[in-house]
Amino acid sequence: MAKLSEPFRLKGLELKNRIVMAPMCQYSVEEQDGTPNDWHFVHYVSRAVGGTGLIIMEMTNVEPDGRITSRCLGLWDDAQIPAYARIVRECQRYGARVGVQIAHAGRKATDAEQPVSSSPIPVEPTGWKTPRELTTAEVRGQVGLFREAARRAVEAGFDTIELHGAHGYLIHQFHSPSLNRRTDEYGQDKLRFGCEVIAAVREVMPADMPLILRFSATEYIEGGYELDYGLEIARRYKEAGADILHVSSGGEAPPNGKRQPGNYPGYQVPMARAVREAAGIPVIAVGMLDEPELAQSVVQSGDADLAGIGRALLRNPYWAVDALLKTEGLRTEQPAYKRGYPLK
Template identity: 65%
Template sequence: MPHLHSPFQLKRLELKNRIVMAPMCQYSVEAKDGKPNDWHFVHYVSRAVGGTGLILMEMTDVEPDGRITDYDLGLWSDEHIPAFRRIIDEVHTYGAKIGIQIAHAGRKAEDAAVPVGPSDIPFQPGAKRPRPLTVPEIEALVGRFRDAARRAVEAGVDTLEIHGAHGYLVHQFHSPGINNRSDEYGRDLAKFGSEVVRAVKSVMPDGMPLIMRVSAVEYMDGGYDLEHSIGICRRYLEAGVDLFHISSGGEGPAGQRKPGNYPGYQVPFARAVKQALGVPVIAVGMLDDAKLADATIANGDADLVAVARGMLRDPYWAIHAVRETGGENRPPRQYERAY
């Protein structure tokens, strides 16, 4: 029976434990140029020192106007590669694996003069009205996802994650409440995301798994449910996704249905996708209690667990969690005397 401390392998990705550092925007790019800096270096490397199996770097955007804010990371230029490589190389020094979450904010791009999206529906009352993308612009964006993935691979990543959750561009296209297009990208809600998946896979080495983060349910009134997201995930699986990272919401202000506010509230969504599609999944959402995280793995609800705020509070969460649940996770030799 696997537990939190047990190794995990998917294709050529080998992890020393089942613990994932979830992507969390730092809004800390100083020159607004998209390049990670010393803050990001310390932030990610310290979690590698802290025993994390897989680190997923925060939402990294494929073009400047695809960022949530101008202080977010980007991979729209080859000039970004060295700064990412510096972090990735040092993370590897401590036995952790690392990937980058590639994304476009779409209508949620707060600092874009005019955000874009599948349609002209704003994110929320008072938000900027997005401009619907033309078909040639959509095709060009697919190419930008591909190019960003190629740069991430050149920087040395072990895996990649496409952000198809939390109301960002890929999610916007596969949401019937946001995408009101009448063309092929509206009639087939999985078309854009599937094209992005295939484009990203085309520049990934054989044996490198592709992760996709999805929102299992939406909370806005009239939002989609689990049956819809499983159908979308099935299409993305056919396009080449190897592992799903199951979250929820983020598409707009919550309506009558509200997100949970208790530990493990999204775990049933992860289990449902895993069972329906027979694919490995990452569970996320208030899993910073080590015993709950361990139980999520031991019960077969998910193959990996992602921790977000818990790792913001404690860079060494993984070491502490593995030891608390009966495993051995040796700290760096410089810290061994503390244990």
Template identity: 60%
Template sequence: MTANLATPFEIDGFSLKNRIVMPPMCQYSVTAQDGKPNDWHYIHYVSRAIGGAGLINIEMTNVEPDGRITNQCLGLWSDDQIPGFARIIDAVHQYDTKIGIQIAHAGRKSNDAPQPVSSTNVAFSSQYKQPRALTTDETKRMVELFRDAIVRAVKAGFDTVQLHGAHGYLIHQFHSPGTNDRTDVYGDDPARFGIEIIQAAKSVLPSHVKLQMRVSAADYGEGGYDLNYGVELCRKYKDAGVDIFDISSGGGTSTNPQNLGGGIYPGYQLHMARAVKEATGLPVIAVGLLDEPKLAQSAVASGDCDLVAIGRAMLRDPYWALHAQQATGAQVSPPKAYERGY
């Protein structure tokens, strides 16, 4: 049977009520203190559960204070941060929505670290601070920080965990040839850092908590990589233990517009999602200007992807998931208090 936006999704005991995902989107909440989610985050995420999303992935959440993009970003480097996330999870679950969290480190794209760390000592651009390349031992310790944050995510009660290997953040900085100029074991195999984090994650995740990974399938940057490289990277990450891929692109180095090929347009990353899906056999989330409901439905129905992530449109409309299903002919089930509106 051909899937549509309203079709339930299941993989190995992990099930979603529909194919609509809210992707991680940094909130830079000025009231966030010490990486802890607050009332803004609670309202922001719970409203999208009320609005019908099948899966919500909480924004980039960092493994150490200096791993944040800004000091207003979230973290899971301390047990003190767990209760704020657990409160959100409990509320989201009341609406039959699953919830995950994106675990990350900004690396050289950290704006507020006194000196950012990276795979390299080369800055992202002249607008960013010059980073310090991690030593081999520090890199191994960084893997442990990812593992420890994921242990806390499990304690909080998340249904799934996503690793951020896209958009020029630390894992991406290691696996891109444009930013990995190392001479140690992490230079010999640029995928090694990501593989070790995946393996560490799987060592502490219960079988019912699925591991997602967001990957830039091509990064467009000078000295970066193309789709063929990205597909091979995903094959390695699949073998290491990834369950679901979230396929995006870009962010490796300062973008050369000529490298964008056909440019940015609705659905411009769908061919990348399909390529990764066909190469790995794993479920894939597609993202990238899929705001129009019929386009999102087509992406699922055509087999380009299994799930669609809707970012900007869901910022504008917390109820996009309900509205999109209704617009594409599905019966919707809003909360009882809102039934008269449908």
């Protein structure tokens, strides 16, 4: 089985190792225009210098009111493209490949005057705005917004695109039986919206660029779906055109107390393996894989093809080189830093 250090290839995407920086919001946009700034440049490029194979930029939204907060990134205007291109080029210079997570927060858009969703259900009865249910025509319009954001991502030079269908954001709000109570075609087939977004995004992506889809394999709210439905989601989205599945869980709303997410290293790995076996395509496992030996074992055992690292990469931009040194005795590729690492 593969080691963390081994390359990964799918279509035209070639990664130097199996380490993925999972997307994590920075809430650092200064002008509220959704455009990345020097914070984002330093943040992502330092992880490229630090040896990460694939960097997936944080949740980047298809319209201003689709953001979690007004300090989140967006890709709704061609004028935003150059700032992303600058980051991508510099990360690639150090051997990393770069993706972007395209999304819409839906009912979780906290700064939107009127959030929108599949159905008018707030995240919680108090403290959250009640979203307006999108009309059927507006749902189709949202598909177009995802398509245009993907077109801009391609123009910016990203190596891959990830669609955010997890953690209770808009795609999740449609495919969740608990959150989608519509009676139109997007309620009769709750996976239709996600499938249409995938198809629309594929239209503007190069044929050899793989598409990643992140989704929650199970929910934790009362009446939330279980893994069997999560596997159906995986199969449908693969058929629609997803090439890699990024397997997470929950996030749709606060847990109900009876069903709680795990709080231990690797708690989502069994879900990743189940999805990999059911869908038959590569998967990214994620969730407290901070210890290098654990990340290595996830890949070597065949539980997943890639190891997604989140908070550990916030703490340490050089997690990847430290992990490869610890597990395989490999030194950094960067000449300026080699003397900081022991010889083999």
